[in-house]
Amino acid sequence: MSSNLTLSREDIVRLCERVEGAQTRACAIPKLTNEYPQMTIADGYAVQNELRRRFVAQGHKQVGWKAGLTSKAKMQQMGVSVPSIGFLTDRMARPENSAISTSDLVHPRVECEVAFVMKSDLQGTGCTAADVLAATDYVLPAVEIIDSRFSGFKFDLASVIADNGSSARFVGGGRARYAEDLDLKTLGVVMEKNGEIVAMGASAAVMGHPAEAIAMLVNILAEMGEILPAGSFVMSGGITEAIAVKPGDSIVARFQELGSVSMRFVE
Amino acid sequence: MDKQKIEQYGDELYQAFVSCRAVAPLLTREPDITIEDAYRIQECFVARRLAAGETIVGKKIGATSKPVQDFLGVYQPDFGMLTSAMVFQEGDTIDLGQLIQPKAEAELAFVLKHDLKGPGITAMDVIRATDYVVPCFEIVDSRITDWQIKIQDTVADNASCGVFVLGKTKGDPRKLDITLAGMVLEKNGELFSTGVGAAVQGSPANAVAWLANTLGVLGIPFKAGEVILSGSQSSLVPVQGGDELVCTVGGLGSCRVKFSGRSAA
DSSP: OOOOSOOOOOOOOHHHHHHHHHHHHHHOOOOOGGGGGTTTTHHHHHHHHHHHHHHHHTTOOEEEEEEEEEEBHHHHHTSSSOOOOEEEEGBBBTTTEEEEEEETTTSSSSEEEEEEESSSOOOOOEEEHHHHHHTEEEEEEEEEEEEEOOGGGOOHHHHHHHHGGGEEOOOOOOOOGGGGGTTTTEEEEEEEEETTTEEEEEGGBBTHHHHHHHHHHHHHHHHHTBOOOTEEEOOOSSSSSOOOOOTTTTTEEEETTEEEEEEEEEO | OHHHHHHHHHHHHHHHHHTOBBOOOHHHHTOOOOHHHHHHHHHHHHHHHHHHHHTTEEEEEEEEEEHHHHHTTTTEEEEEEEEEEGGETTTOOOEGOOOSEEEEEEEEEEESSSSOOOOSOOHHHHHHEEEEEEEEEEEEEEBBBGGGOOOOHHTTTTEEEEEEEOSSSOTTTTTSOOOTBBBEEEEEEEEEEEEGGGGTTTTTTHHHHHHHHHHHHHHHOOOOOOEEEEEEEEEEEEETTTOOEEEEETEEEEEEEEEESSSSO
């Protein structure tokens, strides 16, 4: 997978407008590589950065980042050795136990993640899991609501990065804990939909340890000339498979040692 | 099914076990076999092992997860008997030559400090009666050709039990969240799969309560000191000589097992 930029500035703006339109109007579009088959990961991040610049210019506040494609199974499936990352803004945040509208989403899915809140800046390259833990204020359980804007959730790495890693909504909650008080590798997780268990796993599913995913995220940021600032909220990637939700569904994610995060979905 | 046939199939499974040679599925030969018949065949199979000098040390619960139940077409677990010859200690190397087509499962094992006599047992009674829990591996094996099993086949075959290994770290279910404790399974140093206690009937304690109630109805004793393998929290792992597996239960500890001998099927 090439890391070279192949898109012109004009193409980047054009694709960004297409993604932004799909996100704000909640409509599915074909994956970008249909039209730009040569698109690289670097091109994907160029479009994502343009999207971030536009959102911030419109008054959205960036609150952190997310790592995606962090499980070995997902990475093998995509033929990549690095996770993707996406940015998170205040407009994507929803309170715990709230009603989340699906009318402004295309085909939302939920996954359980361990989230980190940073107490000091982290700069790559060469960032390790130990560096991440040392820079972590606390960890908490989170549910990410992903929503690929691509038809049928069918995409390739360059397209999904341009679509901000399918980021849509997120809910942090449960119980805040110091990372050093937990074994972050073996936390069990159960996701229930309407009272029935629909997904299960343990946190090692995320690159062997969720802090490894944050370290890779920091190293990807370094390649883009950015740091992970203190105060950032960072989601480390899905422990469980992503589960489709629709209006009327109620979700409870239960985490060992971290409590639970709940939400329900409405029109 | 008449007593003579029950004993005939029990003997056949015992001979398959002793000679390490699988036999054809019972259900293809006896399509009308019921689950009750299958438990009677299991009783004969186990009786032959006891007659050869083994003793009962506990029970195993099988078919506890939804995917396995869907595969077998049943909506309840099953059980088999654990005998003294199946016990391995952590650190032992298991010779696969004594098994036919082994696969490993990571589980939580319970050891009781009080007898549990069903019916009427709840998960709360199970916690109260539990001395401790430990991480463990069950090495399942089938005396039926190529694991071509339906529920009647596996029940008759002592719930496909092979051997088992208990970890050394004991946990108190009053201090450990056995429902949400994560299960991390590594094979030869690489992550193989993850799971959680809730994969077993919503909680391993629910599976043990089911066992106590089922045994109570059948009049089978369930005694203090017995080991109960509560059901798989991982996917099945194929193993061969030279493999090393480690399972880690979040908040509790690990169990490690090594294998030697011929390659597995």
